[in-house]
Amino acid sequence: MIIYGTGAKKFGVKRLKGIKCENCESNEMHITGYSKYVHIFWIPLFPVSKKIFTICGNCEEELPKKHIPKRTLERIKLEKSGFKIPFYLFSGSAIIIALISWGMYSIDAHDKEVAYNMANPEPKDVLVFKNDDETYYFGEVQEVKNDTLQLNFCNYVYEGGTPSEYSYEKEKNKVGDFYNRKIFYISQRDIDSLYNAGDIYDLYRKTND
Structure with missing residues (x-):
């Protein structure tokens, strides 16, 4: 039985200095990066989406994009580029590519050996x-x-x-x-x-x- 599905992984947290929470006015605002990925046998195959959220470390209020002030949105755009999807979320794909490459190499090596032995x-x-x-x-x-x-x-x-x-x-x-x-x-x-x-x-x- 093949077990597959999707999962989500947090891959980064960064504090937004100088930005106050609109809910509690705390200075503990953070941006957090999440990636949704496809897995097979719980091994990440490849990511399918990347999302950045703002959350207050004090009241844990998560602001939807439409409620985020323009100045905060500009800061988020600057910080967002620093959130890179980690390579291990491609590990399943890398394993599959490696197995296919190994299989093709083995078949080619076998065919060459048979051709030589046949002659x-x-x-x-x-x-x-x-x-x-x-x-x-x-x-x-x-x-x-x-x-x-x-x-x-x-x-x-x-x-x-x-x-x-x-x-x-x-x-x-x-x-x-x-x-x-x-x-x-x-x-x-x-x-x-x-x-x-x-x-x-x-x-x-x-x-x-």
């Missing part, structure tokens, strides 16, 4: 082939010789959406005859062509720990 296949690589009906099947490289790959294809079709390396390992471990023992030969040129056409979706390569 330089090794034994035990697993090629993920995509069918026209959005199902997938796997081919495990047994040997690479003279620009020709020797593959064992799987006996099963993956229908659980887009496969990940984790889901592949999970399905493989369910059965003992996941791969057919028959060897198929395919040239590197054909591999490149299938990959460029999108018929090979991914390549899994085990790294040595």
